[in-house]
Amino acid sequence: MSLKRKLVMFASAATIAPLGLVALPAATANAHGYISTPPSRQAQCAQGTVSCGDIKWEPQSVEGPKGLRNCHGNVGRFAELSDDSKPWRATSVGQTVTFTWTFTARHSTSNWEYYLGNTRVATFSGNNQQPPPSLSHTVNLGGATGRQKLLAVWNIADTPNAFYSCVDLQVGGRAAEAPAPQPPADQPASGTWASGTSYPAGSEVTHDGTTYRSLQSHTALPGWEPASTPALWQAE
Numbered sequence: 001m002s003l004k005r006k007l008v009m010f011a012s013a014a015t016i017a018p019l020g021l022v023a024l025p026a027a028t029a030n031a032h033g034y035i036s037t038p039p040s041r042q043a044q045c046a047q048g049t050v051s052c053g054d055i056k057w058e059p060q061s062v063e064g065p066k067g068l069r070n071c072h073g074n075v076g077r078f079a080e081l082s083d084d085s086k087p088w089r090a091t092s093v094g095q096t097v098t099f100t101w102t103f104t105a106r107h108s109t110s111n112w113e114y115y116l117g118n119t120r121v122a123t124f125s126g127n128n129q130q131p132p133p134s135l136s137h138t139v140n141l142g143g144a145t146g147r148q149k150l151l152a153v154w155n156i157a158d159t160p161n162a163f164y165s166c167v168d169l170q171v172g173g174r175a176a177e178a179p180a181p182q183p184p185a186d187q188p189a190s191g192t193w194a195s196g197t198s199y200p201a202g203s204e205v206t207h208d209g210t211t212y213r214s215l216q217s218h219t220a221l222p223g224w225e226p227a228s229t230p231a232l233w234q235a236e
Contacts, residue, residue: 001119003089004037007032020139021168029042032058032060032061032103032104032107032134032235033101033102033103033104033131033163034059034060034062034071034101034102034163034165035099035100035101035102035144035152035165035167036100036101036102036134036179036231037098037099037100037224037228037229037231037232038091038093038097038099038167038169038221038223038224039089039091039167039228040059040152040165040166040167041060041071041081041088041165041166041167041168042055042060042062042081042165042167043059044088045059045081046059049089050086050087050088050089051059052080053077053080053180054077054078054079055077055080055081055191060102060103060104060162060163061073061075061078062078062081062163062165063075063161063162064086064161064162064164065160065161065162066153066155066160066161066162067162068153068162068164069115069118070082070151070164070165071149071151071164071165072162072164073162073164075102080118081166082166084149088168088169090147090168090169091167091169091170091172091221091222091223092169092170092221092222092223093169093170093171093221094145094171094221095141095142095143095172095174096138096140096141097137097138097139097141097169097221098136098137098138098139098218098219099136099137099138099139099152099183100134100135100136100229100231100232101129101131101134101135101136101137101152101165102133102134102231103132103133103134103135104233106130106132106133107130107133107156107157107158107159108126108128108129108130108156108157108158109127109129109130109131109154109157110125110126110127110128110153110155110156110157110158111123111124111125111126111129112124112126112137112152112153113152113153113155114137114139114150114151114152114153115150115152115153116141116144116148116149116150116151117140117150119142121139121140121141121142121144121150122137122139122140126155126157127159128157136216136218136231140224141169141171143173144171145172146170146171146172146180147169147170147171147203148166148168148170148171149166149167149168149191150165150166150167150168150169151160151164151165151166151167152164152165152235153165154169161229169178178182183223191205191206192207193205193207193212193220193225193226194220195220195221195222195224196219196220196221197220198217198218198219198220199214199217199218199219199220200214200217200218201214201215201216202214205226205233207225207226207227208225208227209236210226210235210236211236212226212231212233212234212235212236213234213236214232215231215232215233215234216231216232217231
């Protein structure tokens, strides 16, 4: 083979190689989620309840190293989530609270942890499996009262990271409402939605002129109106 032909072949290979490298797909993150009910701090930002910066556009993205105990996951542009001086709205609850996660992208899960201060009040295994698009955990607050900031942590199974979500609560902060008459446990409820009522799955209620069907059994709490909790209610 002539020297000229060798030089042409070498030049062609050098030209093709970078093109092949450019065509390789870039790695992308594929796990995001946050607590939507009761509204977490990032949910309040997304809903416009509190004025916020970047987090209002991506409430699902508070991702940081495992083991942190803050609301922003050490992400600098989300630092306002850890600012307790902002006017976060606290949801009035009792000793037992159901927290609903919304996942915009799912990932194998080690577990979920719930903290009041440095005390872990609950943990739920993820069995190293992908969660459904929406998932709820019922947590006992262990006798805590008054204004509380609960930190929830979603620990990913196959990465060193976790997702963080803080929820402001007012535990036993107001007089209990008179409970509505309860149907038998196996009979779906019907009528007008009311806080304090236990709704089996399949219950139908009306609220603000719209009829809703319960997607899962739960006890309604203040702030859990059907229009605000799509994980619990579906408009008919």
